[in-house]
Amino acid sequence: MKHTSLWTLFAIWLNLGAQSWGGGSATLLLIRREVVERRSWMEADEFTRAWAICQVAPGINLLGLTILIGWKLRRAGGAAVALFGLLLPSVTITILLTAGYALVRNSAVVAAALRAVVPATVGLGILLAWQMGAPLIQQSRRHGIGDLVVSLGILIGSAAMLAFWHPPVIVVLIAGGAVGALWRMLRAQG
Numbered sequence: 536m537k538h539t540s541l542w543t544l545f546a547i548w549l550n551l552g553a554q555s556w557g558g559g560s561a562t563l564l565l566i567r568r569e570v571v572e573r574r575s576w577m578e579a580d581e582f583t584r585a586w587a588i589c590q591v592a593p594g595i596n597l598l599g600l601t602i603l604i605g606w607k608l609r610r611a612g613g614a615a616v617a618l619f620g621l622l623l624p625s626v627t628i629t630i631l632l633t634a635g636y637a638l639v640r641n642s643a644v645v646a647a648a649l650r651a652v653v654p655a656t657v658g659l660g661i662l663l664a665w666q667m668g669a670p671l672i673q674q675s676r677r678h679g680i681g682d683l684v685v686s687l688g689i690l691i692g693s694a695a696m697l698a699f700w701h702p703p704v705i706v707v708l709i710a711g712g713a714v715g716a717l718w719r720m721l722r723a724q725g
Contacts, residue, residue: 539576539608541616547574548601548620555625557652560660562597567666570604577604579670586667591708597621685718 551569555562563586570576577585589599598618605617639645668690675686689711696707 539574539613541609541612544605544609544613545616545620548605548617549623550620552621552624553628555621557656557659559597560663561656563600564659564663564666566597566600566604567663576608579666580674583667583671591705591712681718681722685714689714 547569551562551565554565567582571579571582585603586596586600589596589603592599598621601617601621602614605613605615607613609616636645671686672683675682692714693707693711696702696710697704
């Protein structure tokens with residue numbers, strides 16, 4: 536990874552912030568594309584692990600991820616400019632959109648357009664889930680069939696827990712971590 540100036544880092548995150556339409560999944564997809572695919576600042580599995588760490592921490596996970604990546608690249612200065620770059624356009628755009636929406640909120644055309652955005656956002660989420668899950672599954676497969684079965688079990692079990700019992704997300708994350716740790720301990724003994 537070559538040295539990235541603070542100005543370049545700010546410009547990249549400003550661009551990401553300006554493109555961050557469609558919610559968290561869309562923004563995460565943009566960040567992943569820039570950090571993993573275009574800049575090679577992180578490997579795919581490293582990015583997914585960083586995102587997992589941000590999921591466990593309270594607060595806005597995308598901001599945590601932004602800070603983590605900025606810190607990795609340029610320490611405190613990198614974290615600060617990355618966060619400021621990401622937030623500046625979204626805060627500005629949100630203020631302008633809120634003011635504009637107040638003027639047209641009763642329009643049937645606007646309501647139809649907003650309803651049509653939902654399927655597009657779900658599509659982005661599906662693509663992101665695939666892109667983040669595939670490296671983990673491949674890594675598990677490389678470690679053996681047992682790791683693959685445990686990883687798939689955690690993946691499916693987590694989804695099932697959330698779908699059927701609606702526990703707090705932290706409970707699902709702790710349960711997944713506990714299963715992974717238990718599996719690792721059993722493998723080390725066997």
